[in-house]
Amino acid sequence: MLNKKVTSLEVAKLAGVSQSAVSRVFTPGASSSKKTNELVRKAALDLGYRPNILARSLITGKTKIIGLVVAYLDNYFYPEALELLSGALQKNGYHVLIFMATNTSGNIDNVVEEILDYQVDGIIAASVGMSTNLASRCSDVGVPVVLFNRTQDDKRLSAVTSDNELGGQKIAQFLCDNDHKRIGYIAGWEGASTQRDREKGFTDELKKNGQNIFAREVGNFNLDEARQAARKMFTANQIPDAVFVVNDHMAFAVMDVMRYELGLKIPEDVSVVGYDDVPIAKWLAYSLTTVRQRANRMVDETVSILIDSIENNSTKPRRIAIDGPLILRGSAKILDNYGV
Amino acid sequence: MLNKKVTSLEVAKLAGVSQSAVSRVFTPGASSSKKTNELVRKAALDLGYRPNILARSLITGKTKIIGLVVAYLDNYFYPEALELLSGALQKNGYHVLIFMATNTSGNIDNVVEEILDYQVDGIIAASVGMSTNLASRCSDVGVPVVLFNRTQDDKRLSAVTSDNELGGQKIAQFLCDNDHKRIGYIAGWEGASTQRDREKGFTDELKKNGQNIFAREVGNFNLDEARQAARKMFTANQIPDAVFVVNDHMAFAVMDVMRYELGLKIPEDVSVVGYDDVPIAKWLAYSLTTVRQRANRMVDETVSILIDSIENNSTKPRRIAIDGPLILRGSAKILDNYGV
DNA sequence: TATATTACTGAAATCGATTTCTAATAGTAG
DNA sequence: CTACTATTAGAAATCGATTTCAGTAATATA
Incomplete structure (x- = not known):
């Protein structure tokens, strides 16, 4: 019933060569004669052998496994990123071992310890932070870490993000240019660099235009809290005429509350702008004006940093911020003479 | 700079015991004295040792890795399922190695070969099929396979789905009960068991109510094709007064076309019903009546089948279909006297 | 034809753990 | 105090590959 696993030794026996010879045939860059090659490959095929x-990893020290820590799969930016990441790594002969850093498991550090147990060649931390302690363990054992869609100060860590500060600026500029006078902001979790950078760019640029944030609430990257924030902001005495929600995912929730609970018209009563440009943003029900995070570019950079670190032992951490365009859709008012 | 990896031998040296002793301390179920245990754990902590x-896998033959093949992460049922799956497996000490079976890599069989190379303990195939050839390779090497949200005839494969046929019936019954007379259907990819089963239950139950499908188009689980299908169906001479779209994801696209391109009112002009109850279905912009796939139950079953097969060598494949309720929301008309 | 190079080969060491086997020690019973 | 059983320890085999090493065969050079 069980054929059990086929080992190189059995192939060697069938092919009438040494076990080393079999290994060499399957090791790229090792030398073997045409004849051995044929013999071995034929025997391997017959037995269904695969190394x-x-x-192999035990001796080469390379597993071709990348550990991916991810927290928010309900924000649809991440499934997309995951798909691209996994695809790109696959193309390079790597595979992704997933680790959920959900509320359940609490501490990220434990998760990363587990990752290291698998002798991964590298780690991608998507929208989660790492303790300094852990960062040094990774750098000690020579496992490169790339933060995806998050930065933090630790100099040992590479990071790939969109240019969040610039994105925030673009949004502020856009809203001011289109004559909005009471501009609100719904924030994400304050611990996240994405939240901080977007807000910084946003408020800086508002100031340059002689404005301040008119109302501010916190949604913590959580839909329920975002809805709560929207209710509060838009039942006040004087409501904003525009609101920037720190990411698309929360922006959808906010729009629903505004339209279906509070009877506000978008963009006639309030303009809404998000950030990410997830696929849903262009669905006609939302048609959300937003800054695009170029997931494919971000993934390409992440993968190339990682592979470079692994294969060329390049140890210098890199930080990359990718510019993304503001995508104009129906959720924000645009003056007739804008951009002409 | 690089501390390099710490091995059990170094720990043994520091603790003043044999290497076997170190191993025993970290092998659950092996015997070691309290004293050795302390010595070893202390040394291990000092050096930062982890097995x-x-x-370990090389000798135990167990890797604690589950291979997960997945195709459609853009259907938001799957990120949710992935999150649950990964979490549940993590709780049991397993981890998920992801393999994308996207259009890019074409053949699933290659992907599964790659999975087997990693000596995974089990495989979950989410919404993808497997060739018989491959199924036998897996059963040969004793790797259990569970199909998630898909069935196929091969008897060696376990499968966990929702009760798609029953779900289809419920929808038909519901639409008939609420006085719809021209009921349309937008199908998924014909090769998928979910598509076939849902349609079968649906049409069977329509027949019992003296009806047939009034209009039928194919969307192939693809948003653009779904939109195309909707345009065709709802610009015909006589349009349906209700439509069942094979999954939520496509239903959203269909609703957008109906409302924003064709000016139809939902549910006044047409009732829309989906299938899956993804999180978006309850967003107020869609408020979609749909059959719930109980992702958590499906995941629990999948994980328990898998772990049972692995740890108890239980080899009998099982098929499970989980019943899910019809969730009534605003996208489908309901008669005043319905259900009273 | 003799010699220097190169291309291959198989035996054996290695990676880092688990596990079997044998021996020693500790604990218990009579 | 002896005999017997449980615990525990270390040495060595093992898992399935890669890789070093040393030697042989094939080819190139003079």
Whole structure:
């Protein structure tokens, strides 16, 4: 019933060569004669032999596994990113071992310890932070770490983000240019660099235009809290005429509350702008004006940093911020003479 | 700079015991004295030692890795399922190695070969099929396979789905009960069991109510094709007064076309029903009546089948279809006297 | 034809753990 | 105090590959 696993030794026996010879045939860059090659490949095919990656890893020290820590799969930017990441790594012969850093498991550090147990070649931390302690463990054992869609100060860590500060600026500029006078902001979790950078760019640029944030609430990257924030902001005495919600995912929730609970018209009563340009943003029900995070560019950079670190032992951490355009859709008012 | 990896031998040296002793301390179920235990744990902590899972796997034959093949992360049922799956497996000490079976890589079989190279303990195939050839390779090497949200005839494969046929019936019954007379259907990819089963239950139950499908188009689980299908169906001479779209994801696209391109009112002009109850279905912009796939139950079953197969060598494949309720929301008309 | 190079080969060491086997020690019963 | 059983310890085999090493065969050079 069980054929059990086929080992290189059995192939060697069938092919009438040494076990080393079999290994060499399957090791790129090793030398073997045409004849051995044929013999071995034929025997391997007959037996259905494929090299055991784990055994190989044990001696080469490379597993071709990348550990991916991810927290918010309900924000649809991440499934998209995950798909691209996994695809790109696959193309380079790597695979992704997933670790959920959900509320359930609490501490990220434990998760990363587990990752290291698997002798991964590298780690991608998507929208989660890392303790300094842990960062040093990774750098000690020579496992490169790339933060995806998050930065933090630790100099040992590479990071790839969109240019969040610039994105915030673009939004502020856009709203001011289109004559909005009471501009609100719904924030994400304050611990996240995305939140901080977007807000900084946003408020800085408002100031340059002689404005301040007119109302501010916190949604913590959580839909329920975002709805709560919207209710509060838009039942006040004087409501904003525009609101920037720190990401698309929360912006959708905010729009629903505004339209279906509070009877506000978008963009006639209030303009709404998000950030990410997830696929839903262009669905006609929302048609959300937003800054695009170029997931494919971000993924390309992440993968190339990682592979470069692994294969060329390049140890210098890099930080990359990718510019993304403001995508104009129906959720924000535009003056007739804007951009002409 | 690089502390390099710490091995059990170094710990043994520091603790003044044999390497076997170190191993025993970290092997659950092995015996060691309290004293050795303390010595070893202290030394391990000092050096930052953790056992190398790969080396362990080599000899135990268990990797604690589950291969997950997944195709459609843009259907938001899957990120949710992935999150639950990964979480549940993590709780049991397993981790998920992801393999994208996207259009890019074409053939699933290659992907599964790659999975097997990693000596995974089990495989979850989410909404993808497997060739018989491959199924036998898996059963040969004793790797259990569970199909998630898909069935196929091969008897060696376990499968967990929602009760798609029953779900289809419920929808038909509901639409008939609420006085719809021209009921349309927008289908998914014909190769998928979910598509076939849902349609079968649906049409069977329509027949019992003396009706047939009034109009039928194919959307192939693809948003653009779904939109195309909607345009065709709802610009015909006589349009349906209700439509069942094979999954939520496509239903949203269909609703957008109906409302924003064709000016139809939902549910006044047409009732719309979906299937899955993804999180977006309850967003007020869609408020979609749909059959719930109980992702958590499906995941629990999947994980328990898998772990049972792995740890108890239970080899009998199982098929599970989980009943899910019809969730009534605003996208479908309901008669005043319905359900009273 | 003799010699220097190169291309391959198989035996054996290695990676880092678990596990079997044998021996020693501790604990218990009579 | 002896005999017997449980615990525990270390040495060595093992998992399935890669890689070093040393030697042989094939080819190139003089």
